[in-house]
Amino acid sequence: MRLLDTATLDFAEFSGAIPKYAILSHRWGKIEVSYKQLRQRPVLQDSPGLAKIEEFCRLAAGRSIRWAWIDTCCIDKRNSAELSEAIMSMYKWYEFSAECYVHLADFEISSRELSLKNQSAESFWHIPEGWPSIRDSFSKSSWFTRGWTLQELIASSKVVFYDSHWNEIAPLKQVYRDVAEVTRIGENWLVEDARHASVATRMSWASCRETELGEDMACCLLGFCNVNMPPMYGEGGEIAFYRLQTEIMKTSDDESLFAWTSDQGGSGLLAAHLSYFANSGGITMETHAGSESRPPYHMTNKRLEIAIPKKDFKLFSEGDGTVRFFLRCSRASNINAQKCDKAFYIELSLLMGQRSAIRTECAELKETGKYLIGQLDTDLAHNERIYIFSPGSEV
Structure with a gap:
């Protein structure tokens, strides 16, 4: 498995024992940075794809996780055998990750809402201008409509949602009822092994x-x-x-x-x-x-x-x-x-x-x-x- 060092953005190959790593779940943008591009630095500093990688790694490092995996650059898609292996191993890679960060590029928490959330995490979920006012726009994110993100949601043991500016929205365990409603996945399957479902x-x-x-x-x-x-x-x-x-x-x-x-x-x-x-x-x-x-x-x-x-x-x-x-x-x-x-x-x-x-x-x-x-x-x-x-x- 190829992982990215969250401090240096250098790649390292692992087989057998895999170190603790964070993994990203996201929708691809128009400009992403590939494995080849990240190895042959420098890449464009204003690239949104590079910014995504840097923010993801910054977030993981801040949570004391040295290694990270992101599908845009950790797979050499020029190699058909490697791509095939990655597709067949994807569920396992999300399942074994320490944390999965969901980046909702089309959802943003306003500064007012973020302030309310940071001031009183408990009341935010109940006051009218708190979570109830943004729940609908959260559920309309295109992330909930994509095929690949289903296994990423189900397989990962710890899922945390972030908005377009990498502000933490909430861990899945806090919003699982809303996620169950939009995905039509039974609430029980969001906390149990969903592969036991029919x-x-x-x-x-x-x-x-x-x-x-x-x-x-x-x-x-x-x-x-x-x-x-x-x-x-x-x-x-x-x-x-x-x-x-x-x-x-x-x-x-x-x-x-x-x-x-x-x-x-x-x-x-x-x-x-x-x-x-x-x-x-x-x-x-x-x-x-x-x-x-x-x-x-x-x-x-x-x-x-x-x-x-x-x-x-x-x-x-x-x-x-x-x-x-x-x-x-x-x-x-x-x-x-x-x-x-x-x-x-x-x-x-x-x-x-x-x-x-x-x-x-x-x-x-x-x-x-x-x-x-x-x-x-x-x-x-x-x-x-x-x-x-x-x-x-x-x-």
Whole structure:
């Protein structure tokens, strides 16, 4: 890992034991200083990118932290192997940082508000001209809309917010309710390991965010989803997102991966776009006590082979040509809850014969009239393999 000395702005390489370091979370500006530029000094002294690095390092040094990491200059982006490694290691680097400073370049605390905050930190959060008056502009910062900043918020153990002039706003623990409201992340997941949330819930947090490159929307979720996947720029965002979902299936039994909705008909079980998870917040993965997982999925370039209980297959394939695929997940009673209520199911339309299908009704997730996840284990002891095709593939 390459770190920046906060006193000298010199780089140092570390492997094995990594020293205590601060890390920056920010939106890139029009002019940033690269690794090459910072090494080949002097750089332009009036560069906003250099000013950002200097202020960040000054802040870290003032908090007795010698080393710092910032993505603009601590990665040599000319080296494709190094860039790929950095993308796959990003979550871990934020997770292991001592402190993460969030720089909101489009948010500013006025001198009056700053004075009130410094005079009485306790009353500032309650008086009308204090925090209540600036909460709305804080929540409108573009930092809350970017794909990469989600993992930076979630992974870091200690997050502190700063305004455009590097005035401290507050640590996350003081404003977590406001952050939860704007990000739609349950308050509990801002203080716990958010990777314990279901896949669908985590996807929902990212569903309204954006990245400059389509492929980055999948890349910025790698550590967040506990997978490793080399980035392939040029493949397009949709293919990258499909790859991410197939990688998740290799290591996870979380069937909430299939719990998404869309107004587009004719689909497989994997979502074509992250936005399909916009209404999947609060979905909880559930396993019955002593239960066994569903028989393994088999994914090819055209189809997903999955097990469905024979009784459901026979009951619903005769007559209307549909099969119900019950998922081991349900909607919690509220966004902060983890307890399941009713289980979800998806209806699949048979294509040809009784072993091939496609999901055509994608507009909603249907719920059972009663809790049945425990019964599903018994049913799966007698199952059929069914092939779910992706759009455009030959059946």
